[in-house]
Amino acid sequence: MNNLWQWLIAPFEYQFMQNALWASIFIAMTCGVIGSYVVLRRLAFIGDALAHTALPGVVIAYLNGWNLIGGALVAGVMTALGIGWLAKRSSLREDTAIGVIFTAMFALGIVLMSSSQSFRDLNHILFGNVLGVQTNELWMILGVAVVVVTILMLLHKELELASFDAIHAEVAGIHTDHLRTALLVLLAFTIVTGIQVVGVILTSALLVTPAAAASLLTRNLRTMMWVAGAIGAISAVLGLIISYHFSVSTGATIVLVCTGLFAIAVGIKHFTKQ
């Protein structure tokens, strides 16, 4: 028992691992909470697109010596607003327009990366670098988590209503397109912090997988949000420990643990149904 405990806590003797632990817990919990809306409103594709379109923002910030997270945030928020605009005005189907834009933005990011001669530094953006989180970045991540979760709680009843009956929300006087854009902007903030843990490519997993698992375990949205947050946090902690002991990619391990918990939720759902 003692050995197991030692095995579990050993990674966190180091300051960088403690930073990584708190950063990944905050981010995974926030992703779980907002991810519940992503799953129920079928926004998984947009979530993936927002993560990918952050890339050119990061690269441009890097090339100009600006703050990388700031660059990602600007690109993410611009994409969120652009998607809101497209959904309202374009004659294209929304998923088609998003597919065109996000692949183009991602390709632009890769072209800029390849021209910068420092591709290896930017690998962290693609695959995450939670072990490199500094204390000041940790505070920023905590700030984003508190702001996102607080706003989601304050707008909960309107977001919930607009998610299943946009017509009634409109009749009541709620501008559902503004609400959707607000949700996408919060999503952009969440994703940009998520990129630090698992990178551009795997961020949507943190959004979708815990919430999808939670949706199998509860039929109450508020409970689903907290269960998803807890699944995300557990995945983050276990992922960090496993990746430390087996010297494998931290972000990818967190995602795989998340997927394992999803499989357990599927099993629970299956057996409780019988």
Added chain:
Amino acid sequence: MINYSGRTHVASVPGAPAVKIQGLHVSYDASQGDALAGIDVTIPAASRVALIGHNGAGKSTLLKTLVGLQTYRSGSIEIYGRKVRACHHRVAYLPQRGEIDWKFPITVRRFVMTGRYVHIGWLRQPQSHDHQLINQTLERLNLTNVADRIISDLSGGQQQRALLARAIVQEAELLLLDEPFNNIDPETRLLITSILAELQKLGRTAIVATHETSRLRDEFDYIAHLHEGRMMTLHHASDYPHFVVAESYE
């Protein structure tokens, strides 16, 4: 309270009809022509009106225009003497059941509570009098035993009753119901029509789009007949179905 639309309560004009439509033209797309063209009708307050017409005649379009979901190209609409959407809680709209995501994880009680949101507004939570009203309405609509179930567990008739409960708790003066009699059991139909009669006694008006015409004479005061979106006539229900036959040959 912070209102959703930023608007405050606007009182009805005393003595005004529930709905007054003049020269209404509605088009979804300029290239496809008008969905409604030149509609004129006045619907008295405290009446029950069945809105009939063929599929595609524009019944749903008319209801959506009255509630402000669909803009109109020209003409005028007054709801109790005021413009459309002058006061959000005055008009309740029951969409066709297919327009709602019934798989969403929300209880019947909370679903019905969404009818109160227009009175609650941003950043506030329902108060005890809201909960009390919900309980009374759930009981009246025989939904108390399923109040804490998820809406996906409801039958078609129960879903329709939940929609009506939501409209009732909104305390609207005008109720617009889009095909509420589709695929429901006879008991639910009877319950819905008896509640519309109760609401009428309280001075409320109901306009019900329907193609279930079997009991119109008993269940409604007036019948509004919409002809391919081009003309609308209002008749006493007792004249049904003679006027429909007559108008078909005009």
